[in-house]
Amino acid sequence: MKRAAPQENAGLIAPAKARSELMVWEALNIALDQALAADDAVFIMGEDVGLYGGSYRVTQGLYAKYGEWRVRDTPISENSFTGLGVGAALVGGRPVIEIMTVNFALLALDAIINMAAKLRYMSGGKLRVPLVVRMPGGVARQLAAQHSQRLEHTLMNVPGLRIVAPGTAQDSYWQLTQAVRDDDPIIVLEHELLYFKKGPFDIHAEAPPMHGAAVRRAGAHVTLIAWHRMVDVCLQAADKLASEDDIAAEVIDLRSLKPIDLPLLTASLKKTHRAIVVEEDCKFAGAGAEIVAALQEAAFYELDAPIARVAGADVPTPYNGDLEAASIPDADAVTLAVRRMVGAREE
Amino acid sequence: MQRDLVKQLLYDMLLARRFEEAAAEQYTQGKVAGFLHLYPGEEAVAVGSLRAAEPGDYVVSTYREHVHALMRDVPPGAVMAEMFGRATGCSGGYGGSMHLFSAEHRFLGGYAIVGETFPVAIGAGYWLAMNRSPDVVLCFFGEGAANQGTFHESLNMAALWKLPVLFICENNHYQIGTEVHRQAAVVEVYKRGCGNGVPGRRVDGMDVLAVHQAARDALEQVRGGNGPFLLECDTYRFRGHSMADGGAYRSALEVAELKARDPLLNLRNRALENGWLNEEDIEALHQKAHGVVEEAIRFAGQSPAPDDLYQGVYRRPLDLYAGRP
Numbered sequence: 001m002k003r004a005a006p007q008e009n010a011g012l013i014a015p016a017k018a019r020s021e022l023m024v025w026e027a028l029n030i031a032l033d034q035a036l037a038a039d040d041a042v043f044i045m046g047e048d049v050g051l052y053g054g055s056y057r058v059t060q061g062l063y064a065k066y067g068e069w070r071v072r073d074t075p076i077s078e079n080s081f082t083g084l085g086v087g088a089a090l091v092g093g094r095p096v097i098e099i100m101t102v103n104f105a106l107l108a109l110d111a112i113i114n115m116a117a118k119l120r121y122m123s124g125g126k127l128r129v130p131l132v133v134r135m136p137g138g139v140a141r142q143l144a145a146q147h148s149q150r151l152e153h154t155l156m157n158v159p160g161l162r163i164v165a166p167g168t169a170q171d172s173y174w175q176l177t178q179a180v181r182d183d184d185p186i187i188v189l190e191h192e193l194l195y196f197k198k199g200p201f202d203i204h205a206e207a208p209p210m211h212g213a214a215v216r217r218a219g220a221h222v223t224l225i226a227w228h229r230m231v232d233v234c235l236q237a238a239d240k241l242a243s244e245d246d247i248a249a250e251v252i253d254l255r256s257l258k259p260i261d262l263p264l265l266t267a268s269l270k271k272t273h274r275a276i277v278v279e280e281d282c283k284f285a286g287a288g289a290e291i292v293a294a295l296q297e298a299a300f301y302e303l304d305a306p307i308a309r310v311a312g313a314d315v316p317t318p319y320n321g322d323l324e325a326a327s328i329p330d331a332d333a334v335t336l337a338v339r340r341m342v343g344a345r346e347e
Numbered sequence: 348m349q350r351d352l353v354k355q356l357l358y359d360m361l362l363a364r365r366f367e368e369a370a371a372e373q374y375t376q377g378k379v380a381g382f383l384h385l386y387p388g389e390e391a392v393a394v395g396s397l398r399a400a401e402p403g404d405y406v407v408s409t410y411r412e413h414v415h416a417l418m419r420d421v422p423p424g425a426v427m428a429e430m431f432g433r434a435t436g437c438s439g440g441y442g443g444s445m446h447l448f449s450a451e452h453r454f455l456g457g458y459a460i461v462g463e464t465f466p467v468a469i470g471a472g473y474w475l476a477m478n479r480s481p482d483v484v485l486c487f488f489g490e491g492a493a494n495q496g497t498f499h500e501s502l503n504m505a506a507l508w509k510l511p512v513l514f515i516c517e518n519n520h521y522q523i524g525t526e527v528h529r530q531a532a533v534v535e536v537y538k539r540g541c542g543n544g545v546p547g548r549r550v551d552g553m554d555v556l557a558v559h560q561a562a563r564d565a566l567e568q569v570r571g572g573n574g575p576f577l578l579e580c581d582t583y584r585f586r587g588h589s590m591a592d593g594g595a596y597r598s599a600l601e602v603a604e605l606k607a608r609d610p611l612l613n614l615r616n617r618a619l620e621n622g623w624l625n626e627e628d629i630e631a632l633h634q635k636a637h638g639v640v641e642e643a644i645r646f647a648g649q650s651p652a653p654d655d656l657y658q659g660v661y662r663r664p665l666d667l668y669a670g671r672p
């Protein structure tokens with residue numbers, strides 16, 4: 001079995017692509033291409049990942065290059081092909097399972113929660129499950145309630161799972177590469193609206209820790225904590241707040257939902273003394289609730305105001321475009337929340 | 348040749364029976380806790396089929412899997428210690444009766460969600476096929492599990508990609524208290540493989556020699572790269588579904604009739620009739636099985652308890668709030 005060092009296959013990728021602006025799907029594609037080339041134990045499986053090239057192009061070209069055993073099109077049997085990944089991982093494989101969208105992962109939760117997450121523990125540490133499950137989610141464009149969910153909260157509550165949520169091309173490449181090399185079951189949450197977002201990419205740049213958060217914009221007055229597309233929403237809000245209100249918002253991209261990088265968040269809080277968690281998912285018992293609770297436990301006395309949440313409405317996502325937009329946070333909602341919080345201090 | 352095989356199979360079944368009876372005793376004494384599903388009546392299935400398997404083959408089983416583990420040579424002490432919740436158990440005391448695992452014996456568990464054995468088995472089978480390995484997977488399941496989606500999903504994929512998996516149905520006619528004709532429109536499970544392209548057959552699961560021969564034939568076919576096969580073993584459990592089940596849904600007559608077909612008695616009588624074994628041989632096998640189980644209980648009772656609550660949640664201890672391990 002071949003297992004090459006990662007640097008050895010940087011050459012696999014055309015030099016023009018190795019340092020450039022890439023779309024998120026292209027960065028994921030490069031990560032998978034390299035993983036398949038580096039390690040014969042890696043294989044990809046999912047609906048339309050092969051001949052068709054992936055619903056979001058992520059696996060484009062890989063079927064032709066690596067053949068059907070390494071890039072396998074499956075029937076519509078989410079629980080069983082995800083469970084297949086678990087079984088293969090137990091005996092030496094390093095499967096990367098693509099679930100077409102998180103909405104369909106609901107049918108694979110037995111494989112993910114009852115099997116992948118628990119087997120190492122239940123076996124007294126003797127089995128390992130080096131499995132990656134990739135799934136795009138989030139509110140896209142009028143796909144209606146059954147195709148517009150976020151599952152962060154469900155998965156975060158499961159011991160044994162680790163969850164990353166890359167939102168840029170560079171992070172997508174880094175975090176997927178790291179996930180495939182790791183021996184734990186790892187969920188890679190992608191966002192449907194980010195696949196065609198372009199961003200700087202450097203294949204040679206050194207990867208930060210897989211679960212570390214990143215400061216996307218520095219600021220002294222308030223900390224905005226987000227992931228995926230909400231980071232971009234926060235950055236827009238920060239622009240507006242800087243130009244219209246003279247408020248400097250610090251924007252943190254969480255990058256990982258389990259574990260979370262609490263030290264980086266509290267360090268920011270020590271500077272700004274105010275924080276807002278911005279999430280696309282419904283507010284009630286969502287990921288933001290965990291982040292707020294952890295932050296106030298760690299840094300309550302640093303706070304000048306209660307930590308706030310700007311989150312999705314607690315409704316199934318509506319089809320109507322205007323209502324859909326109203327169901328998730330936008331830059332205006334974040335701006336308003338910051339003005340309230342910072343203004344409250346000044347009154 | 349036949350004599351050696353019969354001796355081995357009879358000993359295995361005596362060990363299986365004694366082990367399960369002892370587990371029930373230990374449960375009554377409070378040494379074994381949780382859900383405990385026992386195998387008396389069904390011994391011919393695990394013993395007959397697993398003695399036809401090779402050491403390199405993988406085995407996936409349900410929560411009624413003590414005997415399957417024993418037949419893969421997981422030490423009886425390690426199985427009993429697991430049920431006692433001890434650190435020397437084959438799952439370190441973290442799994443219990445329903446979650447026995449032993450990577451070194453290629454025993455992949457131990458699954459307590461009905462229907463989970465199928466995807467695990469085709470996963471191991473996929474890996475073996477992808478690597479052109481001569482090994483195969485034996486996947487055990489109850490007839491009740493054939494009503495789960497994973498049965499059909501997994502059989503379809505196994506047939507589609509010609510995976511080396513032998514599906515072995517332990518049809519004991521009940522899913523807890525619901526008899527097979529009240530849970531399935533088609534009561535012969537092997538027939539339900541056809542729609543997914545998996546050939547199969549039914550064998551008398553109370554006859555260990557018949558199961559052994561059928562498993563050998565099926566394994567040869569599966570090992571030959573012909574894709575999966577479904578072997579349905581018609582069997583019966585003598586005890587309740589678990590220790591919590593009094594079995595009020597079955598008539599005493601039904602149980603008595605099936606007990607008359609006890610696989611141990613069946614083989615014992617044939618061994619005597621054919622002169623393969625004599626009474627003394629059989630008594631010696633009895634004694635040996637009793638001794639092994641006694642020793643397993645002693646071992647389990649003397650073993651230390653596990654004390655690390657957080658072992659194995661992740662590959663190394665993970666502070667969920669530290670972010671940058």
Ligand SMILES: Cc1ncc(C[n+]2csc(CCOP(=O)(O)OP(=O)(O)O)c2C)c(N)n1
Binds near residue numbers: 491
């Ligand atoms: C998904 C799921 N549903 C229900 C149960 C509860 N349950 C445990 S065993 C069982 C019956 C299974 O019957 P069968 O598959 O025939 O196996 P047997 O116990 O007869 O060996 C049920 C309903 C479960 N463990 N998992």
Ligand SMILES: [Mg+2]
Binds near residue numbers: 519
């Ligand atoms: Mg049954």
